[in-house]
Every structure is written in structure tokens, then in C-alpha cells.
Amino acid sequence: MDTTSLAEALHARTAAFAETVTGADPDARVPTCPDWPLRVLVGHIGQAHRWSADIVRSGPSPVPDPLDADPGAPATWTDWLRQGADDLTKSVLDAGESPVWTFFGEQPARFWLRRMLHDTTIHHADAALTTGTTIEVAPDLAADAISEWLEMLANPVTASLRPDFAELCGTGQTLQLRAGHGEGWLITREPGGVRWARGTTAADVTLAGPVQDLLLVLTRRRPAEDVTITGDRALADHWLAHTAA
Structure with a gap:
């Protein structure tokens, strides 16, 4: 933008x-x-x-x-x-x-x-x-907010600011956010931190739903049950437990 x-x-x-x-x-x-x-x-x-x-x-x-x-x-x-x-x-x-x-x-x-x-x-x-009111986020803004959040989580500086984020390191586990129409984000948890890319592919766990819902679940403003989760639910829960915005 x-x-x-x-x-x-x-x-x-x-x-x-x-x-x-x-x-x-x-x-x-x-x-x-x-x-x-x-x-x-x-x-x-x-x-x-x-x-x-x-x-x-x-x-x-x-x-x-x-x-x-x-x-x-x-x-x-x-x-x-x-x-x-x-x-x-x-x-x-x-x-x-x-x-x-x-x-x-x-x-x-x-x-x-x-x-x-x-x-x-x-x-x-x-x-x-x-x-007790509602919020509407335009799809392009919600998508950019997700990308910006992942950019910050993937930056090594972030773990020094928020120690909880160091818990996101892994051994190659993958999480996918799928918003439909081929739009999505693939997150890989590596020993040195988080890596991510736009796009969709097979992953250990997938969170799927409208992009606004994905954003609000990802930032823990909505419960995980508000999107569809397939695959390793424990992996999704661990991610969400350590990524409060």
C-alpha cells in the first residue's frame, strides 16, 4: 500500500x-x-x-x-x-x-x-x-495486516522484544492460512525462527476462512473455532498461544 x-x-x-x-x-x-x-x-x-x-x-x-x-x-x-x-x-x-x-x-x-x-x-x-458491536475490515487491509504481523514474527529482533515469540521456533512444522481463491500464507517453524511466504500448499495444519476471520483468530480476538482447522490441532493451538498481538 x-x-x-x-x-x-x-x-x-x-x-x-x-x-x-x-x-x-x-x-x-x-x-x-x-x-x-x-x-x-x-x-x-x-x-x-x-x-x-x-x-x-x-x-x-x-x-x-x-x-x-x-x-x-x-x-x-x-x-x-x-x-x-x-x-x-x-x-x-x-x-x-x-x-x-x-x-x-x-x-x-x-x-x-x-x-x-x-x-x-x-x-x-x-x-x-x-x-457488543461489530467490526468490518476490508479484505485487502485484513490480508496486509496478516502479512505485516508475519513479517514482524519472522524478524529476529521481535523475539528480543517479546520472549514468548522465541517459542515459535521449530523443526520444520508448517501452518497454512487459507482465505480462499488461492490466497493464503504458509508459515514454517525452523530452529532459527519463523519463515513465511504467500501462497497455499500442503501443510501440517491449515486454518481456513474469510480473511477477516483469519486475522482476528491469528491475533486472538476471535476463538480458533471461528475458522476451520484441519490437520495438527495441537500445532495450531501452540502457535496461537504464543502469538498474542
């Missing part, structure tokens, strides 16, 4: 997130982030957008604690969230093709638009679960 498409998608997802939390109880517990009330979830989104914008403008800074974020009064959440997305978009557009810091080395500034778009999408699912 190019920078313009990412920026448009981020604004649309942020607006959808804001609509989901409007009028909801700020103290409602988020079932998929059980230590957080809804206020903290909202704070995290606006905080993360602003933090990413600061990185693009000024370089690396410590990862902020969501508990320190102050989204303000619920009546102001929509504007506050929109301002964070605007700030990130402006910083990325101003940076152009200049490389900026990321966890994985210097990359074009649009890395942060993509990262925040998909982070906001997954947390929109959290908000929808909290408020």
Missing part, C-alpha cells in the same frame, strides 16, 4: 474506532485486554499515534505506558483520536522517503502509518468486543 492509501485507511479506521467507543462506559473492562478499562484502550490508540509521529520527526523514544495516557473526557475522545491520526499522517508526509527509526532498523516513514493502521484495527476489534 502506498503512503496515501495507508493514510486514508488510518483515518477511516480511527474514525470507526472513535464511533465504536462513543457513549460507552469508560470503565468497562476490555475482555481481550483484561487489565485495561476502555479509557486505557482509547488512551493507547491516541498515545501510540502521537508517539509514532514523534519518532518520525525526532527519532526513537521509549515506548510509552498506556496507563499514562490521558484521552480526556469521553465527549472529547473523537477529536482527540482524530488529532493523533492527523499528527502521524502529517509527520509521515513531511518525511517523504527519508528513512526513520523503527524496531527493525531504518525504514521509510510510511512504516509507522502501516504499523499504526493495523494496531488500530486490532484494537478496534477490542473496542467492538467491549461494546
